[in-house]
Amino acid sequence: MTISRFAFPTPIHFGAGARKAVAAHLLEQGCERPLIVTDRGLSALPVLAEFQSHLGGLDVAVFDGVFGNPTCAQVMAGAAAFKAHGADCVIGFGGGAALDVSKVVGVMATHEGDVLEYVWDHPSVRPIVNELPYYVALPTTSGTGSEVGRSAVVSENDSHHKRTVFNAKILARAVFADPELTLALPAAVTAATGMDALTHNIESYLSPAYHPLCDGIALEGLRIGAHALFDAVTQPGNLKARADMMMSSMMGAIAFQKDLGSVHACAHALGAVCDMHHGLANALMIEPVLAWNREAVPAKFDELSHAAGVHGGGAAFVPWLRQLKARIGITGGLASRGVTEALLPRLVPLAATDFTGGTNPRPATPADYERLFRQAM
Numbered sequence: 001m002t003i004s005r006f007a008f009p010t011p012i013h014f015g016a017g018a019r020k021a022v023a024a025h026l027l028e029q030g031c032e033r034p035l036i037v038t039d040r041g042l043s044a045l046p047v048l049a050e051f052q053s054h055l056g057g058l059d060v061a062v063f064d065g066v067f068g069n070p071t072c073a074q075v076m077a078g079a080a081a082f083k084a085h086g087a088d089c090v091i092g093f094g095g096g097a098a099l100d101v102s103k104v105v106g107v108m109a110t111h112e113g114d115v116l117e118y119v120w121d122h123p124s125v126r127p128i129v130n131e132l133p134y135y136v137a138l139p140t141t142s143g144t145g146s147e148v149g150r151s152a153v154v155s156e157n158d159s160h161h162k163r164t165v166f167n168a169k170i171l172a173r174a175v176f177a178d179p180e181l182t183l184a185l186p187a188a189v190t191a192a193t194g195m196d197a198l199t200h201n202i203e204s205y206l207s208p209a210y211h212p213l214c215d216g217i218a219l220e221g222l223r224i225g226a227h228a229l230f231d232a233v234t235q236p237g238n239l240k241a242r243a244d245m246m247m248s249s250m251m252g253a254i255a256f257q258k259d260l261g262s263v264h265a266c267a268h269a270l271g272a273v274c275d276m277h278h279g280l281a282n283a284l285m286i287e288p289v290l291a292w293n294r295e296a297v298p299a300k301f302d303e304l305s306h307a308a309g310v311h312g313g314g315a316a317f318v319p320w321l322r323q324l325k326a327r328i329g330i331t332g333g334l335a336s337r338g339v340t341e342a343l344l345p346r347l348v349p350l351a352a353t354d355f356t357g358g359t360n361p362r363p364a365t366p367a368d369y370e371r372l373f374r375q376a377m
Contacts, residue, residue: 010148011174012250016239018178019138020054022091025174031089031134033059035082037102038093039066042140047184051093051138061085063105069162069271069278070097071155072115079108082133089134092172095193096144096278099137100152103170106133115154120166121355128169137172140181142232142245143193143279145200145253147175160272161350177250179243187233191328194229194245196279198222198321199286200252203261206293206300207359214258219307221251226308226324233328262364263289265357266372269350270334273343283330284337288375289360291318296362335377347373 013021026034034055042048043064052060063081066074082090082105092102108115110130117126137147146152151166182190205218225248231241266289267281294301294314301314310320325331339347351357351373352366364372 010171012148012177013174014177014247016178016180016243018176019051019181022136022138022176023055023058025136026089026134027057029089029134029173033061033085033087034089034091035078035085035087035105036060036062036091036093037066037078037098037105038062038064039095039098040064041067042094042098045184047140047181048093051181061087066094066098066101068097068275069155069160070101070153071157071160073157074101075104075108075115075154078102078105082106082109087133089136092135092137092147093140095139095141096146099139099144099146100154102137103135103146103152103172104154104165106135107165107170109133115165116156116163118165118167119163121163128167132169135170135172136174136176138176138178138181139246139249141185141189141193142182142242142249143196145197145249145251147172147177147253148250149253150257155272160275162268162272164355177246179239179246182242182246183237183239185236187236187329190233190236190245191229191330192277192279192283193249194225194232194279194328195283195286195325195330197245197249197252198225198229199263199282200256200260201225201248202286202290202304203263204252204255204258205304206261206297206361207259208361209259209359211258214255217251218255218258219303221248221255222304223307223309224248224251229324230327259359260356261289261293261360262351262357262369262372265351265354265360265364266347266369266376268354268356269347270339272350273346274337274339276337280330280337283325284334285372285376287318287322288372290321292368292372293361294318300361333377334373339377341374341377344370344373
C-alpha cells in the first residue's frame with residue numbers, strides 16, 4: 001500500500017483586527033527589526049501606513065519593489081534590502097505577488113546563488129540548509145492563499161516563465177488574516193482574486209491525487225466562497241463577506257497542496273506571455289477546461305454543485321460559474337483582453353509543460369490546450 005504524508009502546520013490568527021497583534025508577536029519571538037515586503041501599489045495607500053502604526057517598539061523598513069507578476073530580480077532586490085536594514089525577520093504584506101516574493105526573500109538573504117537554483121525542478125536544486133529569518137504573512141487580498149502555502153511562484157526575469165520554489169521551510173511561522181485589510185479592494189480586484197480562490201478549491205477537489213483531507217477542505221472552501229463572492233464584490237464594506245472570502249482563499253491554498261489542473265496550466269501560460277493577472281486568467285479559462293473535464297469525472301461535478309448550492313446537478317455547475325462571473329463583472333473572453341490567436345504558439349507549449357496540468361482529471365495534449373485556448377477566446 002502506498003504511504004501518503006499529510007501536514008497542516010501553519011498557526012493562523014484570523015479575524016478583524018488581527019493585524020494589531022503582529023508587533024507583540026514578533027517581540028515575543030525576539031524580533032525587533034522587521035522588513036516589510038509589499039508591492040509598490042500598496043505602499044502608497046493608507047492601508048500600509050495604518051498597519052505600520054500598530055508596529056510600535058519595532059525598527060521597521062519597507063521594501064516595496066514588487067509589481068506585476070513577481071520576478072527573480074524582485075526577490076534579489078528584497079534580499080538586498082533585508083541585508084541593508086540588518087533585518088531579523090520578514091513581514092509579508094499584500095496579495096499573492098508580494099507574499100510569494102516575501103517567502104523567498106529570507107532564503108536569498110541567507111543563502112548563496114540565484115533564486116532559480118532553488119526552484120523544485122532545477123536539475124541540481126540547492127537545498128535550503130541555513131536557518132531562515134522569522135516570517136509572518138498578512139494577506140490583503142482573498143485569492144491566492146499564498147500566506148498558508150509552502151510554495152512561492154516567481155517568474156524568470158526575461159522569459160517571464162513561472163517557476164516555483166517548493167519547500168516547507170518557507171511556510172509562514174504565523175499568519176495574521178485580517179479581513180479589514182481587504183475592505184478597500186476595488187470591485188474588479190475582489191472579483192478576480194475571488195475567482196482565483198474558487199478555482200483553487202475546485203481544481204484541487206478534481207485532482208485525481210489521493211488526499212481526502214484536502215477534498216473536504218476544498219468542498220467547504222467552495223461552499224463558503226460561492227455564497228460570499230457576490231456580496232464581497234457588490235457590498236465592499238460587508239465585513240462578513242470579506243472574512244468568508246479570506247477563509248475560502250486560505251482553504252483553497254491549503255487544499256491545493258493536493259495539486260491543481262489545466263485551468264492553472266493555462267493561467268500560468270497567460271501570466272508568462274501576456275502578464276495577465278492570475279485570478280483573471282483563471283476566471284477566463286475555467287469554463288472551457290471544466291466543461292471538458294466533466295466528461296471524465298461527472299460524479300465529482302455533482303459534488304461541486306451540491307457544495308456550491310447549485311440546483312440541477314453537475315451539468316449545471318459550469319453554467320452557474322458563467323452566471324456568477326457575469327454578476328461580478330467578469331465578461332468576455334481572452335480576445336477582449338488582447339489575447340490573439342497569434343500568441344497560441346507561445347501559450348500552448350507553456351501550458352502543455354506546466355506542472356499543474358499533470359494532475360488534471362484527464363490528460364491534456366498540446367492539441368487539447370490549443371482547443372481550450374481557442375474556446376476561451
